[in-house]
Amino acid sequence: MSYANSAFSALADPTRRRVFERLALGPAAVVDLAQGLPVSRPAVSQHLKILKEAGLVSDRPEGTRRVYQIDPKGLGAMRAWLDQFWAVALDAYAAEVERQENLTQDAP
Amino acid sequence: MSYANSAFSALADPTRRRVFERLALGPAAVVDLAQGLPVSRPAVSQHLKILKEAGLVSDRPEGTRRVYQIDPKGLGAMRAWLDQFWAVALDAYAAEVERQENLTQDAP
DNA sequence: ACTTACGGTAAGTCATGTCTTACGCAAATA
DNA sequence: TATTTGCGTAAGACATGACTTACCGTAAGT
Numbered sequence: 001m002s003y004a005n006s007a008f009s010a011l012a013d014p015t016r017r018r019v020f021e022r023l024a025l026g027p028a029a030v031v032d033l034a035q036g037l038p039v040s041r042p043a044v045s046q047h048l049k050i051l052k053e054a055g056l057v058s059d060r061p062e063g064t065r066r067v068y069q070i071d072p073k074g075l076g077a078m079r080a081w082l083d084q085f086w087a088v089a090l091d092a093y094a095a096e097v098e099r100q101e102n103l104t105q106d107a108p
Numbered sequence: 109m110s111y112a113n114s115a116f117s118a119l120a121d122p123t124r125r126r127v128f129e130r131l132a133l134g135p136a137a138v139v140d141l142a143q144g145l146p147v148s149r150p151a152v153s154q155h156l157k158i159l160k161e162a163g164l165v166s167d168r169p170e171g172t173r174r175v176y177q178i179d180p181k182g183l184g185a186m187r188a189w190l191d192q193f194w195a196v197a198l199d200a201y202a203a204e205v206e207r208q209e210n211l212t213q214d215a216p
Numbered sequence: 217a218c219t220t221a222c223g224g225t226a227a228g229t230c231a232t233g234t235c236t237t238a239c240g241c242a243a244a245t246a
Numbered sequence: 247t248a249t250t251t252g253c254g255t256a257a258g259a260c261a262t263g264a265c266t267t268a269c270c271g272t273a274a275g276t
């Protein structure tokens with residue numbers, strides 16, 4: 001839950017979503033991520049920092065490289081936040097549909 | 109899925125998240141939403157426009173007022189996007205845990 | 217020890233986003 | 247018809263955010 005706030009902000013940026021989607025295919029270093037994106041390598045580093053703070057990725061040193069991979073913490077926090085509203089949303093939708101039906105049949 | 113992109117951007121803003129959470133409690137008009145937030149009513153209108161474009165809320169006229177409520181479309185799109193990575197994230201996490209265990213027991 | 221490869225951070229620029237006040241339109245009320 | 251209430255939009259100020267280049271530290275290879 002604590003991660004949910006920053007996770008939404010993190011995934012709001014299209015470049016960061018691309019980084020995240022790429023990491024879903026498997027771990028990768030910064031250089032690998034940068035070549036496949038239309039931005040510079042430092043930009044990717046900055047994006048990774050934000051993704052990491054949101055609990056969406058984790059990293060580990062591997063020689064001179066730094067390998068990033070998906071972290072389920074942030075993802076789980078977002079799911080929990082969304083699920084909190086899912087039932088409510090469906091109820092609201094059902095109620096709205098019924099309201100519309102009543103309107104059309106009890107038309108003035 | 110089409111809504112997923114804009115839905116993440118929409119919920120990235122804390123004020124919009126508060127509006128959304130308030131609507132989860134039940135439908136409300138713009139004035140009602142504005143008094144309970146530290147921003148002006150026009151600001152709330154602008155936020156609602158963004159939430160609506162993201163498929164997160166819907167609105168209907170009710171006399172001179174305009175009642176907003178949660179729309180499951182955007183929420184569903186986000187869930188679908190997240191679920192797409194959920195299994196992958198858990199696998200990645202499990203693999204990382206195992207890798208760590210191997211590292212500590214095969215220590216140099 | 218020197219070089220090469222990799223990556224994080226600093227500083228600055230430019231684009232986006234969020235807010236405000238001012239205004240105009242539509243529906244209900246007197 | 248005149249007034250009130252509720253909303254949306256326009257215009258502009260201000261803060262945030264995303265990118266660039268330049269730089270420095272660290273780990274491996276020669």
